[in-house]
């Protein structure tokens with residue numbers, strides 16, 4: 001069994017069109033299946049940051065806001081992220097954290113809602129920060145908040161719904177929610193939608209423009225490999241931008257920031273989503289990290305991601321002793337993101353720590369989830385095979 005799966009892994013790696021991409025990352029012989037928490041370091045980042053620090057900051061100093069393009073970096077880098085989530089230029093701005101962008105988007109969407117729409121729906125299994133922020137947004141806008149299973153949103157949205165906040169991929173189970181159908185159903189009910197793309201951007205095609213999404217947010221430190229605390233992003237669909245009333249109208253989103261006008265006049269376009277001074281060092285680290293996407297097709301990434309998770313599920317089935325762990329990640333491709341989560345009712349935390357000691361890094365999510373993220377740009381089939389084999393050994397021990 002083991003030899004057959006190992007040979008299959010080798011054949012799949014040999015046929016993998018994305019295989020050369022791995023060399024663009026700083027990696028060792030650890031099997032790194034935690035790119036859905038913190039993506040690996042692209043090799044070009046260190047040199048770019050050294051130049052930003054040494055020359056742009058060190059020598060050009062204040063001149064760099066213009067001469068090095070710092071001032072416009074949030075929109076420029078936003079467009080690069082936008083290209084990876086299906087947004088035409090001018091609709092995405094990079095900056096702040098996902099939490100902060102959730103706030104801007106949910107309050108902004110609630111402020112666009114028509115008379116009598118006083119309900120904010122939130123995906124019941126949401127990553128907690130979204131739920132906390134949406135609840136605060138509801139208190140601020142005089143709405144009530146209601147948690148609903150993401151799959152039930154189409155039926156639950158009604159005449160009082162202002163906006164629904166949904167995670168595209170569930171961080172715990174890896175379930176992929178149906179963005180086109182959910183968006184269409186919310187629109188049919190007269191509501192807006194905010195998608196949190198943290199676990200889908202860079203892992204699969206998203207198609208924001210194609211599916212008429214209203215608002216989207218996401219982080220860049222997972223599948224986009226932007227680095228720890230890398231700036232997040234906000235998408236506001238072009239035709240909504242002129243009516244977008246940001247709850248954080250900082251001076252960077254003013255139409256004339258250096259006019260220092262006591263009265264606020266919002267900038268046009270994506271810049272309206274800015275707040276204060278951009279985090280230039282991490283923004284330009286992200287800019288460099290995005291170079292790994294040059295020439296990469298997201299369809300190829302998606303195909304490899306599904307092949308990797310299919311193969312890992314088969315290997316886990318073969319190696320993990322019966323009853324020790326079972327997958328909670330959907331089997332149908334249309335419902336799966338780029339991770340596999342196994343429920344391991346006894347000793348999951350210790351098992352994940354032991355896996356790390358044996359060179360396989362994933363995540364433990366309480367109470368019992370072993371989470372393995374597959375980043376197609378640098379993860380191979382032999383990695384998936386080794387991870388499952390070591391997992392089997394650990395759970396048998």
Ligand SMILES: Cc1ncc(COP(=O)(O)O)c(C=O)c1O
Pocket residue numbers: 097098099100127129130167171196198199219232
């Ligand atoms: C779906 C989702 N939303 C939001 C966040 C976090 O947001 P922030 O970058 O503000 O910590 C995460 C992960 O940390 C996440 O998985």
Ligand SMILES: Nc1c(O)cccc1C(=O)C[C@H](N)C(=O)O
Pocket residue numbers: 036037038127171229
């Ligand atoms: N953002 C993180 C951090 O600052 C520290 C540790 C983990 C994270 C994460 O991103 C967790 C991740 N969103 C998750 O899905 O669990």
